[in-house]
Amino acid sequence: MTYMRGTLIRNTTATRINHWITGACFVLLMLSGLSMFDPVTFFLSGLFGGGQSTRAIHPWIGLVLVLSYCGLIVQFWRDNLPSRDDWAWMKAFGRVLVNEEEGVPELARFNAGQKFVFWSMTLLIPVLFATGIVIWDVYFSPYTTIETQRIAVLTHAAAASAAILVWITHVYAALWVKGSMRGMTQGYVTPGWAWRHHRKWLRRLVAAGSRGPTPRSGGRARGP
């Protein structure tokens, strides 16, 4: 991939592929899962070839998502560790919501909202995986009691609903903050975007002479 001259690399090609495999799995899981959750969304099972095949395919997609998400954890965990700036950002959240940049602290690669999405999914996906195995009737029903399966099915529904809410937040934030989407499709952002939203990240890249996505990455912010 060649990035546009004078831009910063927000996400490498590998990260983007990894992200979109996860994203595609999540959307498919959401559609198939909702079809088995409520009668009003049962029609979505038609997208997967009917109820039987929806039921059969859903857990396999889940398995792919778990593996894929592990890749995202490996790539993102370090930049998602909590920092002092998170608290300051949360206190300034009212300003963030109204697109007011004054009084919002300078931020490194991720703000507290992005960290919230990361850690929520990092918590919810293992819960969905574990409870999903318990209610994967075809292969695992003999290994647990019916009472355990009842707890699992309720927990699975609750965790899935929470994950969908986090996903809605994630998607909306990407649409709302212009330039973010391109950071995950083509992988680059403009220096102005970095200045506006992740100034500390920009300063570190410039100081390290890196083009991104982290100061340790090779390349220079701007060729001499």
Added chain:
Amino acid sequence: MADLQSQDYIRRSASTMTPPSIRNHEQEVAKLIDVSRCIGCKACQSACMEWNNLRGEVGHFEGSYDNPSDLNPSNWTLMRFTEWENEQGNLEWLIRKDGCMHCEDPGCLKACPAPGAIVQYANGIVDFISENCIGCGYCVKGCPFDIPRISPVDHKSYKCTLCSDRVGVGLEPACVKACPTGAIMFGSKTDMKSWAGERVEDLKSRGFDEAGLYDPPGVGGTHVMYVLHHADRPSLYAGLPDKPRISPLVAVWKGIFKPLALAGMAFGVVAGFLHWIVQGPNEVQPEDEAHAAALIDPPDGKQ
């Protein structure tokens, strides 16, 4: 009594529409199993296999008279044998014909996510409509009696139909027909309750003070009822639940949680849209680019 048309449905799984239920002159039916008259001959099991054309795999001896050892997709009813030593130190051989109880408030139907895969007819029979079944196993979790079994062959759930196909043309269920001692009776629920009353009376006169009818109110009553000599302790009979009810976990899941979760998701989407039309997108301004350029290439030439 009933046929198998949708006009006879009073409940239909995963459906927001109430079934038409225009045939409103149907009597509620019931099967009455008088445990005290059962000799454990398994004729009912054979008749069930015969009528429904089911032949399970031949299993192994498990050290008990129960044969096969459990209900399975091709075995919808099962004699369960319990050897119980009573207070006088005498052995009582308790034999219970297990199978679907056809609850008035069916947990399987409540849990089922596939529209029309589980229905209840106006006569009270709870039936699985296999062509709509998706094989998820939610009915297993919904059932308070551990009855439905998922077939590994076609991934559909099976259980006793109360011979809805026979009842629909005015015949009694196959097990009733085959029972040599009259331990299994079939008719309107009212008739069966009054017959059970006579049987309980008789048992009490013979020293079974706690004899009674098992028609558990926790599931709204059942369309398969037992006459038990120890009605105060149903669990003596191979773990028949003392107070069956739909698990609160299933009730919460299918009751309050479902609409709450969907409302939450809808709220999330609407909140996003409102934010979009009120505040609009957050766009990078030319001065942001200018600041960034100055940082990357300082005007004094130093980097």
